[in-house]
Amino acid sequence: MTESNNRIVSGMRPTGPLHLGHYFGVLLNWVKYQQNHDCFFFVADWHALTSEYAQPRRIKDFVPELVMDWLAAGLDPERSILFQQSQVKEHAELHLLLSMMTPLGWLERNPTYKEVKQELVQKDLNTYGFLGYPVLMCTDIIMYKPKWVPVGQDQLPHLELTREIARRFNFLYGEFFPEPEAKLTPSPKLPGLDGRKMSKSYGNAIYLKDSMDEVRPKVMAMLTDTKRMRLKDPGNPEDCNLYPYLDLLCQADVLEEVREGCVKAQRGCGDCKKLLAAKLAEFLEPMQARRKALENDPERLEHILSTGSARAREHAERTLHQVRELLNLNF
Numbered sequence: 411m412t413e414s415n416n417r418i419v420s421g422m423r424p425t426g427p428l429h430l431g432h433y434f435g436v437l438l439n440w441v442k443y444q445q446n447h448d449c450f451f452f453v454a455d456w457h458a459l460t461s462e463y464a465q466p467r468r469i470k471d472f473v474p475e476l477v478m479d480w481l482a483a484g485l486d487p488e489r490s491i492l493f494q495q496s497q498v499k500e501h502a503e504l505h506l507l508l509s510m511m512t513p514l515g516w517l518e519r520n521p522t523y524k525e526v527k528q529e530l531v532q533k534d535l536n537t538y539g540f541l542g543y544p545v546l547m548c549t550d551i552i553m554y555k556p557k558w559v560p561v562g563q564d565q566l567p568h569l570e571l572t573r574e575i576a577r578r579f580n581f582l583y584g585e586f587f588p589e590p591e592a593k594l595t596p597s598p599k600l601p602g603l604d605g606r607k608m609s610k611s612y613g614n615a616i617y618l619k620d621s622m623d624e625v626r627p628k629v630m631a632m633l634t635d636t637k638r639m640r641l642k643d644p645g646n647p648e649d650c651n652l653y654p655y656l657d658l659l660c661q662a663d664v665l666e667e668v669r670e671g672c673v674k675a676q677r678g679c680g681d682c683k684k685l686l687a688a689k690l691a692e693f694l695e696p697m698q699a700r701r702k703a704l705e706n707d708p709e710r711l712e713h714i715l716s717t718g719s720a721r722a723r724e725h726a727e728r729t730l731h732q733v734r735e736l737l738n739l740n741f
Contacts, residue, residue, distance in 0.1 A: 421454040427479070461540070487714045569592050605651045
């Protein structure tokens with residue numbers, strides 16, 4: 411177990427365009443980590459099949475879209491290894507080997523298993539792949555022997571299962587895989603436009619690739635403080651669906667003016683919506699300019715993914731060679 415003790419591994423499923431919740435909840439932290447960590451970030455297209463298996467063609471279109479959003483947000487292929495899960499076939503082999511020794515009860519007790527099945531009732535998730543996806547997730551992580559895995563508080567049970575599988579492998583075959591540790595990440599609660607969780611399935615998201623012609627009407631239709639019926643009524647920023655956006659995008663002095671104007675009924679919700687639209691333009695337009703350049707240069711995008719996948723494969727091949735020796739499968 412001599413791999414880098416500064417390594418981070420994380421990934422995203424290509425199931426649709428990324429929105430502001432993805433950026434502030436995940437991407438912003440990734441961009442920071444690449445400054446002083448050895449980072450592996452992957453497109454989890456096999457993971458997407460666990461719920462999108464009936465429409466796999468959509469995944470192929472989402473892959474380049476996802477990577478364009480990553481690069482536009484600031485991920486640097488010179489600093490981080492960006493790769494596509496399905497292009498590193500060693501993941502499939504290690505997943506198979508780990509599945510042979512993972513107790514069924516560990517998978518059945520996974521809290522997400524029942525939760526997601528209840529949420530996605532329109533899809534048949536009674537599949538082997540969906541039940542066993544934590545083993546594939548474990549594979550994606552421990553293949554590169556990282557020290558850290560960025561997770562939110564709600565994802566700790568998932569990482570603990572990865573640690574348990576690594577621990578069981580080490581018990582059966584000898585110490586080999588380090589048990590990755592959680593790197594708890596701040597995850598701002600950014601609600602959707604209607605107050606619910608931001609999600610493409612709810613149609614309540616602002617996407618990173620949205621033009622300002624698309625963003626402005628979304629902002630002007632946003633739910634605000636439902637308890638504030640008239641301009642002369644004092645408001646409460648903590649009850650306002652729009653305030654968390656301003657909290658992320660505004661300087662402290664501007665934010666204080668907003669709070670004071672709201673609480674003293676000196677500022678209307680329309681004023682805050684106009685301010686938010688202006689701040690979103692400042693934030694999104696440079697990112698979208700970088701994205702536009704990538705759209706006009708598909709060969710560069712393909713090169714980034716193929717080069718990153720080749721670099722990841724070098725690490726994966728080395729890991730699999732050692733695993734086969736431990737299992738006496740080095741024929």
